[in-house]
Amino acid sequence: MTRRTWLGLVIGLTAAALAATFFFDPFAPRVGPVVGPAPTPLGWAAQLEWLAGDGIGGDRDGLPQAARFADPYGVAVAGDGTVYVADGGDNNRIRRIGRDGQVATLAGSVEGFRDGAGTAAAFHTPSGLALDRAGNLYVADTGNHAIRRITPQGIVSTLAGTGVAGYRDGPAAQAQFNGPIGVAVDSQGRVHVADTYNDRIRVITPEGNVSTLAGGDYPGFVDGTGVAARFDTPTALAVDRQDVLWVADLRNNAIRHVNADGVVGTARTWWPDGATGIGRPLALAITRDGVLYVSEMSGGRILQIAADGHIRVITGHARQERLSRPAGLALDGRQSLIATDATGYRVHRIAPRTATPPPLIAGPAPHAPLPQTQGRWPLAPQQGWHEVVGTLGEVRGNFRNENRDHLHSGLDIRGDIGQPVLAIADGKVASPHAAWGFGGQGEGMGLDTLAYIHMRVGRTARGEVTDPRFQLLRDEAGEPERIRVRRGTRFAAGDVLGTINPMAHVHLSVGGSGYERNAIALGFTGYADSQPPRIDGIHLLDTLDQPLAEKERGHVVVPRELSGVRIVVEAWDQVDRNLPRRRLGLYALGYQILDATGRPLPGYESPRMNIEFNRMPPDPDAVMVAYAADSGITVHGSAVTRFQYVVTNRVRDGVVETGSWQPSELPAGEYLIRITALDYSGNAAGARRDLKILLR
Numbered sequence: 001m002t003r004r005t006w007l008g009l010v011i012g013l014t015a016a017a018l019a020a021t022f023f024f025d026p027f028a029p030r031v032g033p034v035v036g037p038a039p040t041p042l043g044w045a046a047q048l049e050w051l052a053g054d055g056i057g058g059d060r061d062g063l064p065q066a067a068r069f070a071d072p073y074g075v076a077v078a079g080d081g082t083v084y085v086a087d088g089g090d091n092n093r094i095r096r097i098g099r100d101g102q103v104a105t106l107a108g109s110v111e112g113f114r115d116g117a118g119t120a121a122a123f124h125t126p127s128g129l130a131l132d133r134a135g136n137l138y139v140a141d142t143g144n145h146a147i148r149r150i151t152p153q154g155i156v157s158t159l160a161g162t163g164v165a166g167y168r169d170g171p172a173a174q175a176q177f178n179g180p181i182g183v184a185v186d187s188q189g190r191v192h193v194a195d196t197y198n199d200r201i202r203v204i205t206p207e208g209n210v211s212t213l214a215g216g217d218y219p220g221f222v223d224g225t226g227v228a229a230r231f232d233t234p235t236a237l238a239v240d241r242q243d244v245l246w247v248a249d250l251r252n253n254a255i256r257h258v259n260a261d262g263v264v265g266t267a268r269t270w271w272p273d274g275a276t277g278i279g280r281p282l283a284l285a286i287t288r289d290g291v292l293y294v295s296e297m298s299g300g301r302i303l304q305i306a307a308d309g310h311i312r313v314i315t316g317h318a319r320q321e322r323l324s325r326p327a328g329l330a331l332d333g334r335q336s337l338i339a340t341d342a343t344g345y346r347v348h349r350i351a352p353r354t355a356t357p358p359p360l361i362a363g364p365a366p367h368a369p370l371p372q373t374q375g376r377w378p379l380a381p382q383q384g385w386h387e388v389v390g391t392l393g394e395v396r397g398n399f400r401n402e403n404r405d406h407l408h409s410g411l412d413i414r415g416d417i418g419q420p421v422l423a424i425a426d427g428k429v430a431s432p433h434a435a436w437g438f439g440g441q442g443e444g445m446g447l448d449t450l451a452y453i454h455m456r457v458g459r460t461a462r463g464e465v466t467d468p469r470f471q472l473l474r475d476e477a478g479e480p481e482r483i484r485v486r487r488g489t490r491f492a493a494g495d496v497l498g499t500i501n502p503m504a505h506v507h508l509s510v511g512g513s514g515y516e517r518n519a520i521a522l523g524f525t526g527y528a529d530s531q532p533p534r535i536d537g538i539h540l541l542d543t544l545d546q547p548l549a550e551k552e553r554g555h556v557v558v559p560r561e562l563s564g565v566r567i568v569v570e571a572w573d574q575v576d577r578n579l580p581r582r583r584l585g586l587y588a589l590g591y592q593i594l595d596a597t598g599r600p601l602p603g604y605e606s607p608r609m610n611i612e613f614n615r616m617p618p619d620p621d622a623v624m625v626a627y628a629a630d631s632g633i634t635v636h637g638s639a640v641t642r643f644q645y646v647v648t649n650r651v652r653d654g655v656v657e658t659g660s661w662q663p664s665e666l667p668a669g670e671y672l673i674r675i676t677a678l679d680y681s682g683n684a685a686g687a688r689r690d691l692k693i694l695l696r
Helices: 015-020 621-626
Strands: 046-052 072-077 083-087 093-097 101-109 126-131 137-141 147-148 155-160 180-186 191-195 200-204 208-216 234-239 245-249 253-260 262-265 281-288 292-296 300-307 311-315 326-329 338-340 345-353 388-389 409-416 421-424 444-447 450-452 455-457 471-474 480-484 496-501 504-510 534-542 555-558 565-572 588-597 608-612 643-647 650-652 655-657 669-678 689-694
Touching: 046 311, 046 496, 072 137, 072 338, 072 345, 083 126, 083 326, 093 126, 101 137, 126 326, 137 180, 137 191, 137 300, 180 245, 191 245, 200 234, 234 281, 245 281, 253 281, 292 326, 338 565, 388 504, 444 455, 444 496, 534 669, 565 588, 565 669, 621 643, 621 650, 621 655, 621 689
Parallel strands: 072 126, 072 326, 126 180, 180 234, 281 326, 555 689, 608 650
Antiparallel strands: 046 345, 072 083, 083 093, 093 101, 126 137, 137 147, 147 155, 180 191, 191 200, 200 208, 234 245, 245 253, 253 262, 281 292, 292 300, 300 311, 326 338, 338 345, 388 409, 409 504, 421 496, 444 450, 450 504, 455 496, 471 480, 534 565, 565 643, 588 608, 588 669, 650 655, 669 689
16 A cells, blocks of 8 residues: 555556546536636634534433534525524434524434324434435435435425335335435435445435436445446535535445446545545535535544645544534534434534634533433343453553554453353444454444444354344355344344354443443442552653663752653552452542652642543544553454553543653652552552652
């Protein structure tokens, strides 16, 4: 792979040829000079503004700061500035945000399939939204396998679909879809549908006839015409001024385009800095002059793709401004975008940066309630005890001998290979791509805000499908290729989700992507931790990571002229009934500077608790900040894991910052560095917590 990433059929193109080639394929109509509105600026500096939702899942209309959403997914903006939001989850409503910011329910109530006016109507996991020129709102009603229409007066009717999953063209009332997620309307009034789990693009004519525009019997990645083309989990659509249809092809990590004759091509896209391609494109919006905006499911970023294929990041440069799951995008007519964050329970505006940006509010609220698990474990007996073998924030390696590859994002519970994995709470599948890693060690499934990993999803140890809610897809040769679980599928606590794979444990994580929280907070029957952490050593490094090794009278000598000192603590923990060899990571660490008699110096009356694994930091480099170089082992190693925390760096509350202690701030003399090391239960290390130092 070169430093320039190409998606689609671009082998052999040079950078010069690409620059001279229109972004669309040759069959796509050319866009002439823009007349009227100014061209869309490229690479504009953006700020993420909060629009509505308090970051807690729920159902509440009213003031924007108090409103609550369950699964804010698709979004559309009317000409008068009204914002419409498809709110799935347990709400199953279409919400509206007025120009005054007030949130109200336009249509929907309970989960179901019913036409009618306003709240008399019922939806099942509404997803994509689109408006036509007459102000009718179209809804991809995913769980009902139907396309619904809402008039400006709030009357809901079924445009196409029977309410049963399937694949059938023809009159709209008899046509069938399979979990449609995306919808768009062209200038002729034709409604285009991303028929997600049929891997096809469908069209509903104004006369009420449904046909297949492109896509075949199997998921794949093939350009071509009509049924010869292949998509893989298309999730979002956008129509440009020439009625060319653009498709977010999620599992192909690509943007596709389809003309009125069903000819499918792949957008040529590139990064000038050599970054990787689009990470699971989830939502789309397109400007009058053909500039695309794309949201990434994997990275939480919003990207801009220019007509020459050049990709630029609009939001998500800094990990603190990333969205958890940006499911919907729409232009708002004010040179801004509206974005929904489905697992952040918020709606945002992405606007040009101002001199004084508003406070950054993103992701779910830190205090949002956790799933109601009643103490269940993901293994039988669910109300019994099971051994915890890994906690959030631990250093993890990879299979390339990198000891510090990533931070562990959840809780590991030991189990036997082939043992059934059980849901710990009632839940509804919210992601359009809820099962991943078929046959691999990291295979897993997301159910609402919980993820269960290291299992054969929906299969027994012999590979037999356990439940019709799990769709086993086979390739064209008839071989098992993956498991699909549709968005909108419900599971109850205790339902079998799969069986443990050769990793011999279940990895359980809780929280939206990039905002995972410490799963111990869920509470597990029989879990207890009365053992304090153990400190094996305290080490000092200079800013070049060289150890301060000189000692005098039992004190580590610290030159006052050093520009900074990094304090490294090697420590580990156990919980009750762990095997003696088991070592777990800590929850929180900090330090104090004391005088020689043990009294805290001014500013150090309380420990500086710089490391706290209350939630997963969104920055992938956080592992390098939290841990020193000799930490960890590779995941396939057999040595004892070493947890060496750099307590002068900050990794807590989602913030990742490097730091150091400044010895020049103190006069020469003898001092103590005292470490506070805590586990999640509040037990504190009592031994080997002090290091004597001599400043000179």
